[in-house]
Amino acid sequence: MNLDTSKIIEDIKQNGYYIAKSLIPLETFTLARKEAIHFFSENNLQNKNLPTALRGGVKAGMIDNYGYASNKSWKIYRLCSFPWNRTPSQLENTINLSRKVSKLRNRIIGLDDDYGSYIENDNYIQYTSLSLYPPQGGFLNKHKDSHTVEEKIPIIHFKIELTIKNKDYKEGGFTIWDRNNKEISVSDLIEPGDVLFFDGTLPHEIKPISGEIGRIALFEIPTYVDPNFRDLEYFGDGVEISFLGKLKIKLISFINKFLND
């Protein structure tokens, strides 16, 4: 994936987005696409017992989350796969592709390739998000992205659309308002293997999806893990644990569970 990154930077500065045409070899794209479609068809989409889809609030060491949400903000099935967990074997090609493009995105914004593959000293990470916006009205409200902490790292996202508008679904899709506030229906411009890079602080949304498979998209979310859960005291290895110590462990575990439910 060699690319003239200066052209991307220039276009993002000027317009707020850039579409890298055919960046992903078709064979690689097809493998990921097949895996992702299979993943969502295997995981019963009618199952309302799924946990709530994740939107922020990541704690170090969390298990991967495959969830569903349908409310006024969004309607979505989303798998969040964290870099500290083993890659799910049924999505190996998909997640590898996401992490590879993430390295390229890092290079574009001047970070080390693997920045965020581990929890950095300032709690920064990146994790894979694979979403299905279902054909019966899947959507994401218009919003701008921001970090929860004051940060210098620019929010430049990439998006890989694994299903294609006018082929896998008819209506809706990814829309961005560029630096001139012009509405761009990006999903109408994307072909297999293309990668969208954009400034996440510009307004964007997924307009309601209808028809066929729905919209499946892949990207890597840059964020910060909750610092409160990294600073836990160490117990064990012959250390006599007091009653209060045991109580503290139980309380921390209870709070963790409560916050993650």
Ligand SMILES: [Fe+2]
């Ligand atoms: Fe966003």
